[in-house]
Amino acid sequence: MQHFLTMSDLRNDEILELLEEADAFSKGAQWKTPEPVFAVNLFYEPSTRTKCSFEVAERRLGLELLPFEVGASSVLKGETLYDTVKTLQSIGVRVVVIRHQEDEYYKKLAGNVELSIVNAGDGSGQHPSQCLLDLLTIQQEFGTFRGLNVCIIGDLVHSRVARSNACALQKLGATVKCSGPVEWYDPTMNIDYISVDQGVREADVVMLLRIQHERHKETAHLSKEEYHHEYGLTVERERMMKPNSIIMHPAPVNRDVEIASCLVECGRSRIFKQMENGVFVRMAILKAILQKEKVVC
Numbered sequence: 001m002q003h004f005l006t007m008s009d010l011r012n013d014e015i016l017e018l019l020e021e022a023d024a025f026s027k028g029a030q031w032k033t034p035e036p037v038f039a040v041n042l043f044y045e046p047s048t049r050t051k052c053s054f055e056v057a058e059r060r061l062g063l064e065l066l067p068f069e070v071g072a073s074s075v076l077k078g079e080t081l082y083d084t085v086k087t088l089q090s091i092g093v094r095v096v097v098i099r100h101q102e103d104e105y106y107k108k109l110a111g112n113v114e115l116s117i118v119n120a121g122d123g124s125g126q127h128p129s130q131c132l133l134d135l136l137t138i139q140q141e142f143g144t145f146r147g148l149n150v151c152i153i154g155d156l157v158h159s160r161v162a163r164s165n166a167c168a169l170q171k172l173g174a175t176v177k178c179s180g181p182v183e184w185y186d187p188t189m190n191i192d193y194i195s196v197d198q199g200v201r202e203a204d205v206v207m208l209l210r211i212q213h214e215r216h217k218e219t220a221h222l223s224k225e226e227y228h229h230e231y232g233l234t235v236e237r238e239r240m241m242k243p244n245s246i247i248m249h250p251a252p253v254n255r256d257v258e259i260a261s262c263l264v265e266c267g268r269s270r271i272f273k274q275m276e277n278g279v280f281v282r283m284a285i286l287k288a289i290l291q292k293e294k295v296v297c
């Protein structure tokens, strides 16, 4: 593939092929780019996990990573995203990993550049590499997606993670239901909404979402304590979960808001496993891009 932009671009066999590659990397498989490749991580929004794990993945694959901080670049002089990417292409960069606050920012770029764009999150749009690491974590746990019940709980309307995951999990045969405050339901998602208690009882995967305060136009109608009590994974709700069901959260976590702090590293939690898998799926994405012929989107 030239670009990696959204989960809706990918067929099931392409998703499964990326997961197979990522799983092999998780078990120690090695691959290095046969020729020098310059890459840049262009993050217009803050990130810890995505930025650092792309960097680890790039270094493991032998890519030459150019240091680039948006806040110390000519973006501050008003240079557009398009001109920034064209500039990087002109000096020999072949892969740009971009996180940007604008939904679908990549539509202005994809048909107009020769280098490869990897979407590391677009506004409230999609977060496809997070989705792949979530899928890998679920696949490692259950061996399949078909027949699984997944409940996504929280700030749905602002969540690119929810959008990517609901799309991909449904395509792969899982049943996805959502829960959270009604005002955060997402009318664009073709999904059933249920109570948090029902979701927690039924789900094989309880997927919690971070409250995206930075995307909220109004101040929260609930205090942190009220949110935790009404919609969070409390200690009492965790006891309602099925024996083998797991807890996921893309992080960063607002402890004692979306999830009780003591549950973040409990036996059911796969939150740090998700982060570990982030490196492997990002290696798989970059390898597929550098081998262009493997997957087309």
Ligand code: CP
Residues within 6 Å of the ligand: 046, 047, 048, 049, 050, 051, 130, 250, 251, 252
């Ligand atoms: N999950 C996630 O995207 O985390 P970061 O914002 O830290 O990259």
